[in-house]
Amino acid sequence: MLDSVQISQPLVEMDNIVKTFGGIHAVEGVSTDLYSGEVVGVLGHNGAGKSCLMRILSGAMRANSGEIRVNGQTVDMKSPQDAREFGIETIYQTLALANHLDAPANLFMGRELKTRFGNLDDKRMLSEATEAIRQLNPNFKNLRDPVARLSGGQRQVIAIARAIYFQAKILIMDEPTAALGPSETAMVADLIVRLKNEGIGIYLISHDMHDVFELCDRVMVMNKGRNVGAFRIEDVNKDDVLSLIIKGTLPDSWEPRGGAE
């Protein structure tokens, strides 16, 4: 018990977040938290508000109301830079890549490496990017091609490499494996486990039940902008989660499945 008191300070707390677009209620009073060294799955049907909630945490979008705390401190995320200062890195669902630039230019976009004279250090950016990307995909060859010419999977690898290169404390992964083949997906799964063991807190948005049950410690299900349930992964099975995603409620027969304890 003593242990759990010491680690009881969450990395991130989002409290009563609301986001509307005109009449659309994208996020309606959602609260969630994330601890160091755990993976929290964010699930829900298309348009449930998962990306909006995560974009609010990564500073890409401003909430109408609600509070965000990082390490217990209330913060105001005005821009993605603000979020980065708190160690929050994001793999966006849209990948956020500049199509005309090559992989190193994208990896270091906004945080370009410079030489002593303040010039761009393209050589170092290339070698660093090569190393970061080859960790995820050893077959990645065309690093100097504009990313427009790369495959969906290669583009996703660049987006992932960018998020982990800068040593995040909090990582948001919005459907990071949507375009990946089986071996790359497995590589990302390994990566998630490794990062988690390093004490990084991860929000993982995924539609892949297998991945979710494999990787997540907890899940949170969103339905029409609301948080309809947050559980430790041992307490639910796939049917429970699917019911939450689709209907927004647990099956009538549900009782905590009770893993350990």
Added chain:
Amino acid sequence: MSSKAPEQKRKFRFLPEGTSLHKLSAVATLLVLIFAFSFTSPAFFTVNNGLTVLLQTSVIGLLAIGMTMVIITGGIDLSVGSILALAGVIAGLTIKIGLPVAPAMALGVFTGAACGFVNGMVIAKMRITPFVATLGMMLIARGIALQLTGAAPISRLGEAFGVLGNGALFRIVEMQDNGFPKVIFPGIPYPAILLLVMAVLGWYLLQKRQFGRHIFSVGSNEEAARLSGVNVDRTKIWAYTTSGALAGIAGMVLMSRLVTVQPNEGVMYELDAIAASVIGGASLMGGVGSISGSMIGAFIIGVLRNGLNMAGTSAFIQMIIIGIVVIGAVYIDQIRNKN
């Protein structure tokens, strides 16, 4: 790591491969033009006319450097022709009230930069599209220039005012026995040197500095740039400010060459600059473009205008031809984007 070597050999290749092909075809076009005009008028392919082309091109070229940066951000600057005139008027008026030439010209360039800065602010902060914002500035700057001068030219600005536009480096003149000077070497015109210096600076900014990289990022994917921590607004504001400052410099060169400030100079020069950039491979969709390409484009426009003049083509026909060239260049740009 064995496959690393060939990758590093292919340097500076974050632009599409088509770029070098495009540049090559632009150079070929330029050579064809020079060849064709040499046939149609014997006076075309001479040292003196070469210098004239160089002078004429330097103004378009200076404008095209700034225009290229703006176009790469995905914008457009329709105000450079007017800014050029206003910058000239400010320099001319301040000389008239007693300011020496150099600070007066600096003030002119500053005026250009200030107009560009306003463009950038209107576009980035008020979220007005570049087309509309710079169209507005086109009228505003021209209006101020005409209002300040009562639409009359400012002349008798002194010999020093004409040096920038008419002087040359390494010019060798020998006095002959009959008392007439003989030009042994016409020298390298100052405007040409200025263009070269600015082009190299522009290339350095675009390819070697963070500012340039951000210009490409913003033009390629503005949202991605913002999410990646690029200060999109600041990048745009500086791009338009640079374009305005270069328009100011171009204004100094042009007015100095005439040794007169003409408030109605530079009308539609923006179209020449846009054409130069697009012919040189810049994409109006943003994210693509280069200074070297735009310089080739500027020379194509310069040679085309000069050659048509030498061949005795009327100004009206010239307008038609340049118009067709601009549409053709944008059409090629579109085809390129589809592939």
